[in-house]
Each structure stands twice: as structure tokens, then as C-alpha cells.
Amino acid sequence: MPKTLSRPYRFYIQKHKGLFSLGVIALLITNLFDSFIPLFIGQALDRIVDFESMTEVTRTLGVIAGLTLGLSVFRYFWRILWGRFHVSVADDLRQRIYSHFVQLGPGFYQRRSTGDLMSLINNDVNSFRMAIGPGILILLDAVFLILIITPIMLSLSVPWTLKTLVLMPLVPFVVKKVIDEIHNRYRRQQDQFAELSGSAQEVVSGIKTIKAYAQEKNQTQLFNVFNRKYEMACNQVAKVDASFSPVLELSVTVGSVILLVVGAPAVIAGEVTVGQFFAFYQYIQRMVWPMSALGIGFNYIQEGNASFARIGEVLNSPPDILPQGKTAVEHFQKLEVRHLNFFHPDKDLPTLKDISFTLKAGEILGITGMTGSGKSTLVDLLTRVQPAPAQSLFINGIPVEDIELSHYRRLISVVPQDAFLFSNTVSQNIALGCDAEDPQQVEEVSQVVDMDREIRDFPMGYESILGEKGVNLSGGQRQRLTLARALLRKAPMIILDDSLSAVDRQTEKRILDQIQSALADKDSQAKAPACIIISHRLAALEWADQILVLDQGQVECFGPREKVLRESPTLRKIAALQSESEGVFNPDEVPNYV
16 A cells, blocks of 8 residues: 555655644744743732832833744744645645546446545545644644643642642543534534535426426425424534533633632732732643643544545545556557457446457448447447457557557547536637647637537637536537537547437538548548547448447447448348438338438
């Protein structure tokens, strides 16, 4: 296990030892200044009571002012230094988690919910930050104060110290118990809040459906139920939280009463000065914090350990594909799939069985089949989103597992079935896969996918900000923008995964015609990109040089378009269904649909 995971506190303290060490030194000096102030205040009181000269009183007040100034300066420094320390730790840990997220494959994300992962990178990281930052700080602060104040109190009076601090050792345990109960109830409160938020999110997302079925009243009643449960959970937290301050105040009050009982006679008898009595009283007040801080600090550490255990579980999750390849491919010549078999981890039967085909640069391959035939799985393997068996996929005769992973993925542009857009400008979304944004090229590919006119109708044209996941666009517009994104990247191989399913047939044909013209290289066919078109709609396969028909994970037919149309029962069935839906079914005219 990496050192970061096995000993996270030691790792981060060593990594930021400069900030940590300076922060500890500043904290220690702050506590020294703060702990000596009551002694000098008591000394000033004694000089006033003894009617000493104002010069002596003023000299003592000057010392107090100097200690207070030093206290303020060093308190400022430890706050700055310690703040930078634990914020840097959180930043580093969050970066590690995010970097690991982008390496993990679909299998991991199928097992973990989005909310759980967001909670990990926010709540759990923050919980560990509170442990290594405020948690350790509070413990050190408590230890320093106990080691400084206890000897001072003993020097003033050993009997008073033993009698007035009799309840203090119990404070950390009581505080720990109260905080544990607060956290238990707070977790229940957060669970209720999650239910409340989920209910509200569903209402907002499904408002059209709710109105269509006249369910406003029922949904409001359901929301009120969640809201009431959340209110009750908040009240339960408040009840325990309200007991925290009285517990601390009780120990202070008991200590003060004991001091009055045992100390007043000594002051009256002249055995102890008023200043010493006052200083001792101040130290009783100061001892409450370090005793309670022990319980608070250990609670932070406990919460942080639990959070880091969850973080460590994710960081220990291996990616589906390890970036072991070292070979770089400069020019794409052909893709070969040789006897590809693939099993999903949770299934006994293979999803793909003995798939073989070759795609050369400049060729267009159409892939089709009924739902569940393995088309999407094949795309995941070709793009290395999921690991393919060794010696089954080759680029220019080189096994893909020997090719550097990031370099391999730069060879491919993918237009997925579910179009995903970011909350950026239209132009930034189209230029996502490029190192630099070229406005002219962005406009050119927008014209190819028949989006330029629509984009210019937006309020700010290409600089218009899209909503979350492109919510302010239609399904067809989202698909066409992701298609433009893939074309702009100019990768040697393009995969269109049912990427025009949300546009009408006329628009689809117009876009495919323009894409074919854009992909064609008049000077050299060898330089033209290879293209894989996956679709249920046969019109989308019009330009295919070859068609691969999948049936239950196997190759039913593969070859030129005319051959497949004659020999593939699945393709003829798809054609029949599509033509029947249009009311013109004629099996003898199936070739006309392609």
C-alpha cells in the first residue's frame, strides 16, 4: 500500500513540514504568552492593594501589554500557517482522488453512486482536513496548555490545584460522549436532508410529467413528509448540542466554588495575596478548554480516520485498464479485430463471441444489429474504456495493449449515443478535444453538422453558455454539437455510436452527405480517416463500404453492403420493421433503404 494510504498523517506532515513546524512553534509561543498574563495581572493587583507607586504598576501593565501584543502577533501567524497547512493537504488529497477517478473504468462507476463519490471528494476530504488540521491543532493546543498551566498552578498552591481540578479529568470523556451523540444525530439529519433534496430534485426534473398527470398535490404532500422528518432530525441535533456548553460551565463553576471555599480563608488570613487568588481563578477558567479540547480533538481524529478509510478504499481500487503500453503510433493504417471474445464480470455467458474484421484508413464500416447484440460493448472495447483480451485488437499490426493508452485514445474520436455537453460556451464545447480553439474551424464543422444557423440564432451565438448537460438544447442539437466536436478533432478514426438517432431522416441524410464530403481526401485516400457508423437506422449506413451485422454477440454477416443485404436475416428484419413503420413494407425493395 502506498505511504499516502498507510500513514496519511505522517505523509502529509512530512510533505508540508515547513508550514507544520512553524505553525506548532507559533502556537507554543502563543500559549506561553497567554499563560503568563494572569500572573502579571495578579502582580499588578497586589501592587495596587499594597499602595505601591504608580511607576511599578505602570511597569507591570507594560509587561502585560507586551505579552498581549506578542500573543496577538503569534496567534495571527499560527492561524495563517496552520490554515495553509490543512488546506494544502485537502487540495492534494482532492487532486489525488480526482486523478484516480479519471483512470477508473465503467465497472467502478456501476458499483458506486454519483452522490457517494461526490460526498467522498467533498465531505470525506473535508473531514480528513478537519482531523489533520483543527484536530491535531486542538490536541497540541490542549497538551501545551496543560504542560504550561499545571506547573504554574502547582507553584501557586499544590492543595488548591489538587482540589479545584478534581472534576477536570472527567471533562474529556463527557465531551467525547456528547460530541459522539451529536455526530450520530447529525448523520441522521443528513440522511433526512438527502431524502428531502432527492424529492425536490425529482419534482424539478419531472415537473412536466407531474403536471401532465395532475400530481401536484400528491407530490407536495410527499415533499411535506420528507420536510417534516428533516425538521424533527434537526430538533434532535439541537437538543444534544444545547447540553454542550452547560457541561463545560459546570466544571468551571464547581472549580470556582471549591476555590472560594479553600482559598477565601487563606486570603483573609493573609497567607495568600489577592493577586495570587485572582491568578489562580484565571487558571481554573483556562484549564476547562484544554480538558474539553482533548475530547474534541480525538473526535476529529476519529471522524477523519473513518473518512480516510473510505478514501483509501477508492484510491486502492485498480483501474480497468492499466496504462502499461509504451509504443507510440504516428500514422493510422488499419484496425484489426481478431477473434475477439469478451465476458462482462457479472455474467457467465460471453457478450461478444469470436468477432473479427479489418478497417483500413479511409474506409467506412457500418455496424448494426438488434438491441442487446453487443454493439455498445464493442465500442467500449475499441475505445479501451473496457479492457479487451490480449492479442485481440491491433493498430497497424501492433496489439493495443502495447500502445500508450493516452496516445491510443488520441487516435479515435467518438460520438457517443448519449450526447454530453458541459456548462461552457458553445464554442468551447465543440473545441473540447483540441489543444487550441480556432473560431473559423469551429464554424466550419458546425456547418457540416447543420448547426451553424441555429447557433447564430442563440442570444450570444457561439459564445452562448449552455446549461447543465446542454439542458437548454434539444436532443438533436446536442447530438449534432458532439458530432461537430468529433469532426473538429480530426482523429484518424471516428466512431459514430447511433449519434443521429434524435434527428429526423432528412436532416440525418443531409448531415451524412456533408460528413462524407468532409471525410473524403481528394489528394490521398490513405490520409482519409476511417469511420465506424453504428446505427439501427439503415439510412445512416448508406456510405458504408462494409457492414457488420451482430446477433446475440456474434457476427451474423460481414462484407460489402450488397452481400449483407442479401444474406443477413437480421438486417432484412430491421429493414422490414423500419419500412413497416413508414407503411411501405416490401421485402424485395430492402436494398433501397440503404
